[in-house]
Amino acid sequence: MRTKICGITSYEDAMTAIKAGADALGFVFYEKSPRYLTPSDAKTIIKKLPPFVEKVALFVNADANSIDTVCQETGATLAQIHFDAEKTLYEALKTPHIKVVRAKIKEDILKYADEYRLVDAYCESYGGAGKRINIEWFDGIDCSKIILAGGLNPENVSQLKEYGFYGVDVSSGVEKAHGIKDAQKVKDFIFNAH
Secondary structure, eight states: OEEEEOOOOSHHHHHHHHHHTOSEEEEEOOTTSTTBOOHHHHHHHHTTSOSSOEEEEEESSOOHHHHHHHHHHHTOOEEEEOSOOOHHHHHHOOSOEEEEEEESSGGGGGTTTTSOEEEEEOOSSOSOSOOOOOGGGGTTSOOTTEEEESSOOTTTGGGGGGGTOSEEEESGGGEEETTEEOHHHHHHHHHHHO
């Protein structure tokens, strides 16, 4: 399974994740998040990172122009649309992007089934709440285009291997405080996911 470490707020945490084998890093551009990063701070981190690591910019309730502008300015390579957007927003985006399904019920995980998508547990706030999705929902489902998020940590991630998820995404499950990663948890999470 590919791994994304989300809620990166420092160069040190970014490099810890990369050295441990992370495939992607997530940068949160949602001001209400405790992991919020300004575009200029994200740019400072991203420009120092090595190649071949996906730099994912997470957005909530933003328009296509704002998303494209932030991604271009920061050097982010993929936009994560973490809200229920209209089809017109996706059509207007110039930046490669991934849709997020905030699943309330089992049927929600089949949304955008023909696309790579991130599936997270629904909660009122957006992301990083550590709420776990009901894993039984994925029994008998083709998970090869799903990146699973929500309530994951180094202890439970290895249990997901049998489902064949494309990837896993973690934020609070590898932190010692909001936006501060625990290096050992990051290493253990990636090791156990692989």
